[in-house]
Amino acid sequence: MQSSELQRITNWLIDGARSSGTPAEMIADVCEHLVDAGLPLWRFGIFIRTLHPEIFGRNFIWRQGEEVEVGTVDFEILDTPEFAASPLRIVFEQGIEVRGRIGDPDNKRFPILDDLRAEGATDYIAVPMPFLDGSVHATSWVTRHPGGFTDDHIAAIRSIVTPLARVSEIISLRRTAEMLLDTYVGNRAGARILGGQIRRGHNDTMQAAIWLSDLRGFTALSDRLPAETVVEILNHYFDCQVTAIRGHGGEVLKFMGDGLLAVFPIDEYVGDAAHVCTRVLEAARESRASVEALAFPVGEAVERFRFGVALHVGNILYGNIGGGNRLDFTCIGPAVNLAARLEKITGRLGRTVVASEGFANVCRHDWRELGEFPIAGFSKAQRVYGLGEETPVVMA
Template structure:
């Protein structure tokens, strides 16, 4: 959770002060959930009896449709819950206030003191009645280009919010929309960069590493993985089946890499390039642990494929260690944040050799020296490697 700021230290005289605070005094606060919790506390001090409030944000994320920030009386921080893309088919969403707002309603008010049979029927209203709440209001929160998010407020005041309190809450919406959009766009930029270039590269880009040729030298373990016979598969399988296969394969490979501290820099058709920087002392061991877990995931995936009549998938992995140039490469207007250098070329050549030598995972001697005694490796001798003048001593890993 993000630490609350100094909301307690600033006396609030009116709801107008809350709007001023939102506009002029939150610029150094990075997280919208923190701002939202502070705003609710300040509203209470301004005499508006908010007991519960939520902020619902739609986000562009490969896994999540959106997030809900929930604040309730006595909380210094908002609770964050994320929702996947299937939530719109759930009973929690169908018939909910959120669906009504997303369908175009511009204000939703529910008297929670009246007989439930006379009001809208949904579980969230029953939950709020059970908490002793008496009134609930929800509004769309408009961001640019017509994007609609949602903010809600509820009270336990007998008789609910009065007209002046509703007017005060509604008057805050433009300021809250402005402040929330800035934070959501910042988070979106970070999410998109993490999704498409990886966490570490994304951080560097956000920090300003965007000029062509900018970069740094990183010593890392490099892993290149490639799917076997993908051309045959893509030529003979239906398009949607090919996409599903690739996604399943990349899940099996990628999740262990991320879990063990590696970073996938790119997907290249049916292959991937990942690095484990040696700034982490156990980077090379972590890479092999990731390979072991990926192997188990692929075994399970192939078992499932047999059950559906599909042929099992085979793959090859080449692993090396060395210095790589990590940074921006490309044309004046289109850059790629990646790694290049002889060490990357070596890993690529070893991946190609897995087919010739009949091994799934091939390691260079330079990499094997980093994990000597920790893993059971098969010595497969010295072999010529295209582009390198001397034969390279290789090891296979079967873990």
């Protein structure tokens, strides 16, 4: 291999691979540069473990002459026979190289080598890629070169893994921060925080449709069931709403016990309030159906559930609020307060969905006026609307 070209690739990685716009482009550029330098590389994989509640890791697969494949795997893969028989399992668990010359009888324990041989591969090596935090990630290198990789090829691979690990770790840390912020504060809030809006008092006014819901009979449920069971029920219950909310353009801002606060931003310049509120109502109806279908076995009994959701539209203050060095990225304002008061009315009226007059005026639907109600903290009584299709059910 050309040592000068290999050094140039190393320097380029150390400098942050600035000419590559995305991680996939960076992987493609590295592999193509290595091939140009004399490494007979046919297939390359990089496998990055992630800090995410549902995703075990991400993988990038490059093949000569093809686009880089980008994928994710969940934690269930750890219990599969495929992972148990994978060279990568050894790399992750022991942090050592695994060499697999295609056709070598000693490598029968790795089924992937048979698959690669069918595609014309002659050699395979999985190399650990340690990060500075001590976590071990993995790379895999495959060639079709007659006789496989030479000692010089292996030395080149080992030399490139360290600078590749440094730039990969930087990209991974940024992505981990984005994913964790998305998971815990929502995608819009996460983007703002990463963009530097982190000081107390940083906030914006935003017009939005507001969703505030809670589970009926939650206090009694918590009193008669074990805490672990209640947590499991809440997770299933929130799944019924979060999927619908995110699928219709909303962002979940906060879970408060059995309560959920979400917003659906409205672009005042586009004038899409009616479209946004229609999607909010679709999400509410989907959530209602999902919660009604939720059946949770507890011993010999089956728990069924009802919830209430209040829908409103108005201006909110959206940003950092808190004390000392503990901040919360949330929304406040009279519109949020009204939604919270309306949510309490859903239980009194035996309704799943209620809407403010403002929401009902924007979202044209078969609304039924339910009357005017005095609202604590508001000088005027508020007119409340329910869905014409709903039959009130007052819980005992």
